[in-house]
Amino acid sequence: MIKTWSTPVLDENRREEPCALCGGRDFSVHLRCEGFRYVRCRQCSLVQMNPQPDVEAVKRRYSGEDYLEYELANEKSFLELGLLTLADAGFYQFESARGAAPGRALDVGCATGALLAELRKRGWQVEGVEVNGKQADYARRVRGLTVYGQPLEECSLLAGAYTLITASHLIEHLRRPRSFLAEARRLLAPGGRLFLTSPNIDGFQARLFAGRWRSAIFDHLYLFSVKTLTRLLEQEGFSVERIVTWGGLASGYAPRPVKFVFDRLAKRFGFGDVMVISSFHRCGL
Numbered sequence: 001m002i003k004t005w006s007t008p009v010l011d012e013n014r015r016e017e018p019c020a021l022c023g024g025r026d027f028s029v030h031l032r033c034e035g036f037r038y039v040r041c042r043q044c045s046l047v048q049m050n051p052q053p054d055v056e057a058v059k060r061r062y063s064g065e066d067y068l069e070y071e072l073a074n075e076k077s078f079l080e081l082g083l084l085t086l087a088d089a090g091f092y093q094f095e096s097a098r099g100a101a102p103g104r105a106l107d108v109g110c111a112t113g114a115l116l117a118e119l120r121k122r123g124w125q126v127e128g129v130e131v132n133g134k135q136a137d138y139a140r141r142v143r144g145l146t147v148y149g150q151p152l153e154e155c156s157l158l159a160g161a162y163t164l165i166t167a168s169h170l171i172e173h174l175r176r177p178r179s180f181l182a183e184a185r186r187l188l189a190p191g192g193r194l195f196l197t198s199p200n201i202d203g204f205q206a207r208l209f210a211g212r213w214r215s216a217i218f219d220h221l222y223l224f225s226v227k228t229l230t231r232l233l234e235q236e237g238f239s240v241e242r243i244v245t246w247g248g249l250a251s252g253y254a255p256r257p258v259k260f261v262f263d264r265l266a267k268r269f270g271f272g273d274v275m276v277i278s279s280f281h282r283c284g285l
């Protein structure tokens with residue numbers, strides 16, 4: 001199993017933290033990886049890396065150049081996948097209901113800005129958030145995008161200004177996913193939508209590969225399931241509208257027709273490798 005690219009394991013300040021979802025401290029070891037491990041909360045089932053790195057250490061991980069190279073090498077396939085994901089989650093219905101001027105969109109963890117450029121073509125007014133300076137610069141310089149270089153909570157953006165907030169493969173990297181969701185809720189306009197994509201710890205591949213699962217990487221501080229991510233969203237005032245999971249078997253592990261069938265079943269029954277959740281906030285339908 002080839003893992004997703006990640007910052008190599010570093011010697012950082014780490015400490016045991018309570019469960020980020022329920023505050024519990026009763027854990028069982030869930031996945032063992034080289035140099036780190038994940039625990040599962042016995043009370044709410046959230047899987048988190050523990051011990052956790054401190055906030056400053058996490059910031060340092062994203063300051064280098066490696067992420068730009070990785071992103072540029074995969075930009076086209078990431079964009080295609082990102083658009084398919086949004087389609088699955090009902091994005092195009094949401095967009096067409098908004099008419100010719102759909103509104104303001106914010107992509108958090110926008111990398112080189114490929115998705116924002118696509119949304120801009122479709123009539124959205126777009127802005128991005130990207131803490132990796134090299135990628136943010138690239139998005140500004142090459143694509144002429146407005147990109148904020150701090151974590152979302154530090155950007156001081158205008159409350160209720162955004163009709164669309166997307167965050168693909170971001171929330172599992174964050175030290176404080178709850179404060180990110182609280183800020184996303186503050187920024188979302190009435191009637192707006194949040195689309196979150198994240199690996200699914202309850203998926204078939206996670207169960208099969210355990211510590212060798214491609215998403216069990218040093219950069220992923222949380223490994224959510226449909227259940228735990230939904231619960232966190234609901235606690236922060238969101239209502240979930242649609243959940244889709246996809247990806248049944250990793251490429252190369254089965255003949256293509258088998259993979260095809262398995263992938264369809266994964267999507268149908270919710271044991272796919274990655275999930276996307278669309279939600280809105282309760283007071284602003």
Ligand SMILES: [Zn+2]
Pocket residue numbers: 019020021022023024041042043044045046
């Ligand atoms: Zn818990």
